[in-house]
Amino acid sequence: MIREIVVPKARDIIVRLPIEMIGKRVEVIAFAVDEATDADNPMTHIASEEVLAKDWITQEEDKAWQDL
Numbered sequence: 001m002i003r004e005i006v007v008p009k010a011r012d013i014i015v016r017l018p019i020e021m022i023g024k025r026v027e028v029i030a031f032a033v034d035e036a037t038d039a040d041n042p043m044t045h046i047a048s049e050e051v052l053a054k055d056w057i058t059q060e061e062d063k064a065w066q067d068l
Helices: 047-057 059-065
Strands: none
Touching: none
8 A cells, every 4th residue: 555645736646656556456545634634524435345344344343243
């Protein structure tokens, strides 16, 4: 994973990827950092289902929730 915070000076941003990412599907998300950290307006929708599933779809999680 690559994470970089930039302050754009124009509408275009160039993203340089490591060579091992060439040819792979890559998701790029852009949002204003101050908007994402606003307690009254959390941007939880930026986390994709696929990423969340890595932590949530496990046998341990199923066991933890089985009595609810």
